Amino acid sequence: MEQNQKKVIVSLKDIFVRFDGEVILNHINLDIHEKEFVTILGPSGCGKTTTLRIIGGFVEPESGDVIFDGSRINGTPPNKRNVNTVFQKYSLFPHLNVFDNVAFGLKLKKLPKTEIKKKVTKMLATVDLKGYEKRPVTKLSGGQQQRVAIARALVCDPDVILLDEPLGALDLKLRKSMQIELKEIQRQTEKTFIYVTHDQEEALTMSDTVVVMNNGVIEQVGTPEDIYNEPVNAFVADFIGEANILNGTMIDDCRIKILGKELECVDKGFGKNTPVDVVIRPEDIIITPPEKGQLTGIVESTTFKGVHYEMSIRCGKCEIIVQSTGSAETGSEVGMCVVPFNIQIMNKLLPFYDNIIETEVSYADESSNMFEFELEGETVTVENHFFAQGTKLKITLPPDALSLAGDGDGDLPDVYIESVVYKGEHNEIILESDERKWLMLSDVDEQVATYVPLNFDFDKAKFEVIQNPEG
Amino acid sequence: MKSKKLSIPYIIWMLIFTMIPLVMIFISAFTNKNGSFSLEPFQKAFEHTGVFTKSLWIAFISTLICLVLAYPLAYMITKMKRSTQRTVIMLMMIPMWMNFLLRIYAWIILLQDNGPVDQVMSFFGIHGHYINNTGAVIVGMVYEYLPFMVLPIYTVMSKIDGGLIEAAQDLGSNGFDVFRRIVFPLSIPGIISGITMVFVPSASTFLVAQYLGGNDDKMIGDVIESYFMTDQNMASALSLVLMVFIFVFLVIMNLFGDEEAIA
Numbered sequence: 001m002e003q004n005q006k007k008v009i010v011s012l013k014d015i016f017v018r019f020d021g022e023v024i025l026n027h028i029n030l031d032i033h034e035k036e037f038v039t040i041l042g043p044s045g046c047g048k049t050t051t052l053r054i055i056g057g058f059v060e061p062e063s064g065d066v067i068f069d070g071s072r073i074n075g076t077p078p079n080k081r082n083v084n085t086v087f088q089k090y091s092l093f094p095h096l097n098v099f100d101n102v103a104f105g106l107k108l109k110k111l112p113k114t115e116i117k118k119k120v121t122k123m124l125a126t127v128d129l130k131g132y133e134k135r136p137v138t139k140l141s142g143g144q145q146q147r148v149a150i151a152r153a154l155v156c157d158p159d160v161i162l163l164d165e166p167l168g169a170l171d172l173k174l175r176k177s178m179q180i181e182l183k184e185i186q187r188q189t190e191k192t193f194i195y196v197t198h199d200q201e202e203a204l205t206m207s208d209t210v211v212v213m214n215n216g217v218i219e220q221v222g223t224p225e226d227i228y229n230e231p232v233n234a235f236v237a238d239f240i241g242e243a244n245i246l247n248g249t250m251i252d253d254c255r256i257k258i259l260g261k262e263l264e265c266v267d268k269g270f271g272k273n274t275p276v277d278v279v280i281r282p283e284d285i286i287i288t289p290p291e292k293g294q295l296t297g298i299v300e301s302t303t304f305k306g307v308h309y310e311m312s313i314r315c316g317k318c319e320i321i322v323q324s325t326g327s328a329e330t331g332s333e334v335g336m337c338v339v340p341f342n343i344q345i346m347n348k349l350l351p352f353y354d355n356i357i358e359t360e361v362s363y364a365d366e367s368s369n370m371f372e373f374e375l376e377g378e379t380v381t382v383e384n385h386f387f388a389q390g391t392k393l394k395i396t397l398p399p400d401a402l403s404l405a406g407d408g409d410g411d412l413p414d415v416y417i418e419s420v421v422y423k424g425e426h427n428e429i430i431l432e433s434d435e436r437k438w439l440m441l442s443d444v445d446e447q448v449a450t451y452v453p454l455n456f457d458f459d460k461a462k463f464e465v466i467q468n469p470e471g
Numbered sequence: 472m473k474s475k476k477l478s479i480p481y482i483i484w485m486l487i488f489t490m491i492p493l494v495m496i497f498i499s500a501f502t503n504k505n506g507s508f509s510l511e512p513f514q515k516a517f518e519h520t521g522v523f524t525k526s527l528w529i530a531f532i533s534t535l536i537c538l539v540l541a542y543p544l545a546y547m548i549t550k551m552k553r554s555t556q557r558t559v560i561m562l563m564m565i566p567m568w569m570n571f572l573l574r575i576y577a578w579i580i581l582l583q584d585n586g587p588v589d590q591v592m593s594f595f596g597i598h599g600h601y602i603n604n605t606g607a608v609i610v611g612m613v614y615e616y617l618p619f620m621v622l623p624i625y626t627v628m629s630k631i632d633g634g635l636i637e638a639a640q641d642l643g644s645n646g647f648d649v650f651r652r653i654v655f656p657l658s659i660p661g662i663i664s665g666i667t668m669v670f671v672p673s674a675s676t677f678l679v680a681q682y683l684g685g686n687d688d689k690m691i692g693d694v695i696e697s698y699f700m701t702d703q704n705m706a707s708a709l710s711l712v713l714m715v716f717i718f719v720f721l722v723i724m725n726l727f728g729d730e731e732a733i734a
Contacts, residue, residue, distance in 0.1 A: 058637055078640040079648075085641045091634035095656045104652070105642035156642060 006033040008067075009159060009192050010055055015064035017050055017216075024050050025061070026216040032160075032194060032209075037186050039195045039203040042213035043239070045449025048196045049088075051213070052162050055194065057081045069159065084153035085162040089169070090145050092137040098124070098148055099133040105156040123155040126185065143174050150185065160192045167202065179205050200240045204228065212236050215418045215432070215449070233346050234277040234428075238421045241281065244320050246424055248278040248345070256345060259315050261295055263338070267345040275353065277346045282310070282323040284342035293335015295320075299328045318424035349419065349430055355397040355438050358466070364389045376434045380411045382458045390469030399428070401460035402440035410453025417448050499707035512708035519694055519709065526691040527716065529605065529680075530673035533612035534620075537669050538662065540613070541620035545661070546654070548621075549628045560625070563618045571615075575682045578611050582683070607683040608690075612673050619672075620665040627661030628654065663724055671717055 010032040017025040025047045032038050040048040053059040054066060057078035066073050073081060084105070092101050099120055106116045124130055127147040132140070137148060146166060153161050163182075167175045183206045186193045197203055203210050204224040212219045212227060212235075220232045231237035234245050248258040253268040258278050270276055290296050297315035309327040313320045313334065320336070328334050357375065364371035370383050373393070387393060404410075416432040420442075429446055431438040431454060438454065446452070503509035548559050566574065582588050582602040589601060601607060631654060639649045677692030684690075691713055698706040 056641060058640075077645075078637070079643045079645055083641075085638070087634055087638055087641075089632075089634055091632065091638035093635060093638070093653065104639070108643040108648060152642065 006035065008032065009034045009069055010194070011065075011067040012051070012054065013065040013067065015051075015054060015061045015066070017047070017054070017059060017061050023216055025054075027064070028213075028216070028218050030211060030218060030221070032192065034159075034192055035190050036208040037183065037193045037195065037206055038209045038211065039197060039207040040211045040213060041197060041200060041203040041239070043198055043448050046213045047216045048198075048213050049164055052085075052164055052194060052196050055160070056083055056085050056162050082158050083160040083162055084156050084158040085164065086149045086153050086166045088164045088166065090149040090166075092145055092148055092152070094136075094138050096137065097133065098129065098135050098137055098140070101137055101148055102151045102155055104152060109156075119155055120151075123151045126154070126188070127151045128181075142170050143178065146170065146178065150182070154185070154189060154191070158191070160194060163193060163195045165197055166195075167197075167199075175202070182206060204240070212239065214239075215416070229344070231279060231344065231346065233349055234279070234421045235349060235419045237277075237279040237344070237346070238419075242321060242323075244280045244282065244285075244424060245421055246278045246280070246318065248276050250274045250276045250345060254340070256343060259295055259318055263294055263343060264340045265343040265345060266340050267343075270345060270347070275348055277348055279344040279346065280320075280338055280342060282321045283308070284338055285320070285322045285324070286337045287311075287322060287324050287326060287328055288335035288337050290333045290335045293337055295336045296333060297336065299330050299332050299334055302327050302330055315424075320424060349421075350437055350439050353399065353439060355399070355402065357393075357395040357397065359393055359395065361387045361389050361391045361393060361469075364391075376412060378412055380456065385458060385463060387463070387465065388469050391465055392467040394464040394466055395458075396462040396464070397456055397458075398460055399439045399441040400426075401457045402431075402438060403455045403457065404440075404442070404446065405453040405455045410455045412454040414451050415454045417446050417450055417452060420446050420448055496707045496710055499704050500711045501708075502704055504702075504704065512702075512704040513712075515702075515705050516708040516712055519691070522689050522691050522694050523712070523716070525687075525689070526674055529608055529612065529688075529690065530670050530676075533609050533616065533673045534666055534670045536609065536613050537617050537620040538666065541617060541624055541665065542658075542662070545621050545624040545628055545658075546650075548625050556629070560622070563621060567618060572678070574615070575611060575679060578607070578614065579682060582607055582610070602683060603685040603688075605684065605688050608680045608688050611679045611683045612676065615676075615679065616669040616673055619668040623664040623668060624658060624661035627664075628658045631657050663727065667721065667724055670720065674717060674720075675713055 008031045010030075012028060012030040015025050015028045017023075028047075028051070030051070040051055042048045050059055054061055055068075057073075057076060057080075060074065068081065068083075093104065096104070102120045102123060103116050106119060111119075120133075121130075124132065127150055129144065129147050129151065132144070137145060140148065146169075149166065150163075166182075167178050170178060179202055182193075182195075186206075195203075195206065204227075207224055209221065210224055210227045211221050214235055220227060220236050222230070227236065227240050231240060231243075237243045237245055246258050248256050250267075250270040250273070251257050251262060252272050253270075254265055256263050256265045256267075256276070256278060295315055297313035297320060300312045300314050300319070302312075303310045304327075305323070308323045308325050311322045311324065311328060313322055313336065315336075322336065357373075359373040359375065361371045362374050362379070364386060366386050369386050370381060371385065371387050371389075372379050372381050374380075412433050414433075415438065418430045418432050418437070420430075421428050426441040426443055427445060429440040429442050431440055433454070440454075500512055501508055501510070503511045548556055551559065579602065580586055584600060584602070586601070589599075592599065592601075635653055635657070636649055639653045644652060675692050677690060677696050680688045680690040681693050691709065695706050695709045695713075698709065
């Protein structure tokens, strides 16, 4: 509620960015409110840094409007924008000392010397670098360089500070203390911070608002609690914190079927017998005696994590992760209960499960029992099946008929890995080719935002003749 | 241990081709024709103070012109596309593959009376002599050593992190501010090595002045050359004096470099 009363300071409207023909930002819309700590979170290659650079003025969108404090600033160069950036690699000026680095922006504003000195000294005290004025920046530790970079941006007194993974180069302990410090600086200075990171924990710790991005689109915007408790889809759930993400069927309002069992939940409006994704956080599962559980399973492993035990429980073919303060013996049978409120139902990322290709046979050879068809400009050869040239076909490829070619060109040489979500049994991988998306099952993890060749196993495919060739 | 063994051939090399010749020059400079110790060569060497001054002056002017020409050029090259950069650098290097004397002769033809330069200038109604004077020597030297100024400056400039330029823009710098506050200070190491690489060979060069200069355009390199056949001790003494000058110059350049505190 409070959020709505705050003024919108930065607004991105229908931003579209393409580099070398590759879409980086696909018509994104985002409002950023004044005095908030906003984190743009996503895996590498999702477009989060580009979003930041658009606000900073280093990237011009192909289309769409960048609105700053009510006026359109497309085309305004970085030096004329009232924003300052803390860069990923700090980009401190190596030929200047700490004082001159921090004073850089103020000198350009032609402020009187005494005022510059006053402001820089005060700012260095804020970031805990009093007495470092004369030090060359190259002689500072990573954490100290980090503070200089923050001071250099803050001292210019901009309305908005952009931070591009500023803690990425620091070790874990330092990162944690810097997170708290940054948040504290933001609170004190009452500036709008727009922070880019791929670290979900960092995002949850510091932010007032989290923006989750993937593959050039914004998946969800919300408070850290919203994003964690009410993820809009399996990608967000998987990216934020640990989660059991399972395939389920929405039988009716408030009735969900997972792992062969019907459970009560609180979600409505998905229709009847709709396939959905279900998220249950590991800490929301209560271990019970087998006969009292809604679900039962065999404990496969128990790991002591300090605050809690983490157990892997096999439930049929599926693996479920449970975090509990009590432990159960490996090999024993346990029951599991979840309160309806903690079962989160989400629409599937893709509207289909099997990959369906409708095509026409472009070449066929009966003696070799094979045929070919065209797919997105590539010729795909199908062995061990024959259909006459010109036959219109519907080919149904289940997700396990797809594989990523380790070597060679693959049937499609260049598909983009959009997301990888572990569903307790297999990874469900969503791929994007030039014209469509594909669903693939895999037991190995793949790096998202990379390009790989895709292969089809037509022995697992179903063929359906739509129309026989004429004549 | 291994690296120490590997360095042995280089140490031998340095000994034979650097240290021993240096010592020989040193001894030769302090002996007279009879082979006994004497300061006579140095006394005679200082009769050539005028040539020394002129050599250093020509070297200084040539270096300055090289710097003025090379700096904007290097800056422009760094702004080009990667592939264009390579081509331009290549084009700068190609003349250097040609024999040194040949290039000097080319300048003689260009600058001689009724040569192309003379003809073009006459066309505009300007008549004059373009060869056998100090100007021609400087033109020849600048032509000769310009690539040695461009390359180090270009190398240093192209290594300046693009992030620094973005950071400067982000803090409010326009194009000129970026140049003045970032690119220029960070390119100073390149300028220093460029100056060194042009000034040192210019000061000790020979032949250029003989071919392109007038009667009074003698450079110290030419004097050393002319004495070498007749009076080795004298030539050695002159070389030593030149070495001292160059050494002092290098020390000054290094001091300047340190002052800028380039990290």
